C-alpha cells in the first residue's frame with residue numbers, strides 16, 4: 001500500500017492529518033516533486049490558465065445565481081439589477097461575461113497547442129478525448145449561459161440553435177419540443193437552462209479532474225514530442241513550473257482585465273441589451289464569437305447529400321468500416337473474414353472515395369436512382385458537419401499514425417496545420433457575416449465552403465496520408481541534448 | 496525567449512481578430528465619432544453635460560420614452576443634492592397602494608421611486624405613436640452599435656427623403672437609421688430648451704448632452720470601473736514583473 005511508503009512531515013499538525021488522510025503526500029507527489037519535461041514553452045501555460053478560468057467562472061457564477069431570476073418576465077431586469085443595484089454586481093457580471101470569452105481563448109490555444117505538438121498521440125489518447133469532451137461541455141454551458149440574461153440574442157440564438165435538432169428525421173421535432181418543454185423557447189426553457197447552466201460547470205470540473213489524472217499517469221508531452229528518458233530531462237513541477245505558470249497567468253490576467261474594466265461589452269452583441277421579444281427578429285442573428293467557426297461550417301452546407309456522395313464518403317473509410325464489420329462477424333458468427341492491417345484510412349480509398357463523392361456532388365440530381373436520391377438534406381448535413389467538426393478531434397490519434405509527434409520535426413504537417421489555424425480563424429470571420437455577404441466580388445459562402453472543405457480534408461485526408469508519406473526530420477537523442485545544443489547555439493550567436 | 500514571442504504574437508492576433516469579428520456585423524451607415532469626455536481609459540462624465548442632458552430628456556424625450564431601470568435617487572451621480580432630487584421626483588405623480596381601505600392612490604414621486612414611464616403599457620405607447628414603440632432609453636447606448644455616437648447621429652440625422660423613397664404617414668427619413676425609415680419625428684429644434692449655463696441652444700448641443708446623459712444611464716458605474724481598472728492593471732503589472740524576476744531566478748540554474 002502506498003501509505004506504507006509515506007514519508008513523514010516535520011510539522012506535527014500536517015503529519016497528524018497526513019498519516020490519517022495523505023492529502024499532503026498526494027499534493028507533493030502530483031504538484032511538488034512531479035517530474036515535468038524541462039523544455040516547455042509558454043504554450044504549456046494554457047492548461048493552468050484554463051483551470052483558473054473555470055474556477056473564476058464557477059465562483060462568479062454562483063454569486064450571480066444568488067441575484068438572478070430565471071423567469072422570462074424578470075430575467076432581463078434581474079440582470080440589470082445586478083449591474084446597477086447590487087454591490088459590485090457590475091464587476092461580477094463583467095468578469096463572468098468576459099470570463100467565458102477568455103476561458104475559450106485559453107482553451108482554443110490549449111487545443112491547437114496539443115494538435116501542433118502531437119499531444120494526442122499514444123499514450124495520451126484518453127487524455128486527449130477527455131479534453132474534447134470538456135470542450136463540448138464548455139460549448140453547451142456557454143450557449144445555455146448566454147440564454148439566461150434573456151436579451152434578443154439570447155432568445156433568438158436559443159431558438160435558432162435548438163431548432164437545429166429538428167433537422168433529424170422523425171425524432172427531430174419531438175426532441176426540440178422536449179428541449180423547449182413546450183412549443184417555443186419560453187419560460188420552461190429558461191428554467192431548465194438555468195438548472196443546466198448551474199450543473200454543467202461541475203460536470204466540467206469532474207472531467208477536468210479525470211483529464212489531469214490521465215495527464216499525471218502518462219506525463220506531459222513537450223515541444224520536442226519525445227518522451228523524457230531520465231532525470232536529466234525533467235524538472236520538479238515546483239518551483240520551476242509553479243513560478244512559470246504564475247507569471248504566464250498574470251500576463252493573461254492583464255489582458256483579461258483590460259477587457260473587463262475598459263471594454264467590457266466589446267466581445268458581446270449590442271442586441272443582447274434589448275429585452276427578448278418573440279415578435280421582433282433581429283436583422284442578423286450571430287452567436288458569440290467563440291462559436292463562429294462552427295456556425296460557418298453549419299451554414300456552409302447548403303446542398304443535399306445524395307446516394308453517390310454518401311457512397312463516396314463511405315468508401316473513404318472503407319477499411320475502418322470493413323474491419324469493424326469483420327470484428328462483429330467474428331464475435332457473433334465465429335467466422336474469420338480477411339482484414340485490413342490497420343484501422344487508419346488508406347490513401348487509395350480516401351482519394352477514390354473523394355472522387356466518387358465529388359462526382360456525386362457535380363452530378364447532383366442528374367442520374368435517376370443515384371444522384372437524384374437525397375439521403376441527407378442540407379439542413380441535417382449542416383448540423384452533422386458542425387458537430388462532426390468537433391467530434392472528429394476525438395479520432396485524431398487514429399487519423400494521424402505518424403510516429404513523430406511534434407510539428408517541429410514534420411515540416412509538411414507543420415505548414416498544413418498552420419494553414420488550418422488560419423482557415424479556422426477565417427471560418428470565424430465567415431460565421432460573423434450575414435449569409436448574403438460578398439468578398440472580393442464573390443459570395444462569401446463560396447469561401448466558407450472552401451474553408452470548410454479544407455478543414456475536413458485536413459483531418460480525414462491530410463493526416464492519414466502524411467502518416468505514411470512524410471519523412472520527418474531526425475529527432476534529437478534526448479530532451480537534455482536538445483536543450484544543451486540550443487543553449488550552445490544561443491551563446492555562440494551572442495559572441 | 497523565441498517561443499515566448501511566438502506565443503504572445505499568436506495570442507495578440509487572436510485577440511485582435513475576435514472583436515473585429517464580433518463587430519464586423521453592422522450594416523447601418525457609420526455614425527460620425529464625436530469627442531466625448533468619457534472616452535478612453537481615463538475618461539469621466541461631464542456633470543454639467545449630464546445635467547443638461549437630463550433636462551433634454553425630461554422636457555422632450557420623456558413624453559414618449561421610459562427609462563425604467565433608473566431611480567430618481569440615482570441622480571445623485573449628476574451632482575444633485577438630496578433636496579434637489581426630492582424636488583425633481585416630486586414633479587411626477589405615481590400610483591401607490593393599496594392603502595388600508597384597499598384603494599390605490601396617487602402621490603408625488605420620491606427619490607426611491609423608479610423614473611415614471613410616460614405610458615401605462617406597450618399597447619398605449621404604440622397607440623400614441625402610430626403603432627411604433629418608443630424603446631426604453633435606460634440601455635439605449637449599449638443596445639446600439641456606436642453607442643453615444645449613434646444616438647447623437649440619429650437626433651441630428653434627419654433629412655428630406657430622396658425622391659425615390661416614399662414615406663408613409665408617420666414615417667421620417669434619417670441618414671443613420673438602419674434602413675433610413677424611422678417612426679420618430681425629429682424631436683429637437685434649435686432654442687427649444689432654455690439652458691441656464693450659457694451652452695449653445697442648438698440641436699447639435701442638445702443631442703450631445705442627451706447622448707451623454709443616456710451613456711451615463713446605461714453605464715452608471717463607468718467611472719468606478721475605470722478607476723478600479725487602472726489600479727488592478729497596475730497591480731497586475733507589478734506582480735507580473737516580480738513573478739518574472741522570481742521565475743528567472745528559479746530557472747537560473749537551468750540556463
Ligand code: HEM
Nearest residue numbers: 057058061062064065068097100142145146148149198201
Ligand atoms: C464553465 C463555466 C461557465 C461558463 C463558460 C459560463 C458562461 C456564461 C455565459 C456566456 C453567460 C452569459 C453572460 C452574459 O452575456 O450576460 C452566463 C450567464 C450566467 N451564468 Fe454562467 N458560465 C459558467 C459557469 C457558471 C456557474 C458555475 C454558475 C453558477 C450557478 C453560472 C451562473 C450564471 C448566471 C446566473 C448567469 C446569468 C447572469 C448574466 O447573464 O450575467 N455560470 N454564463
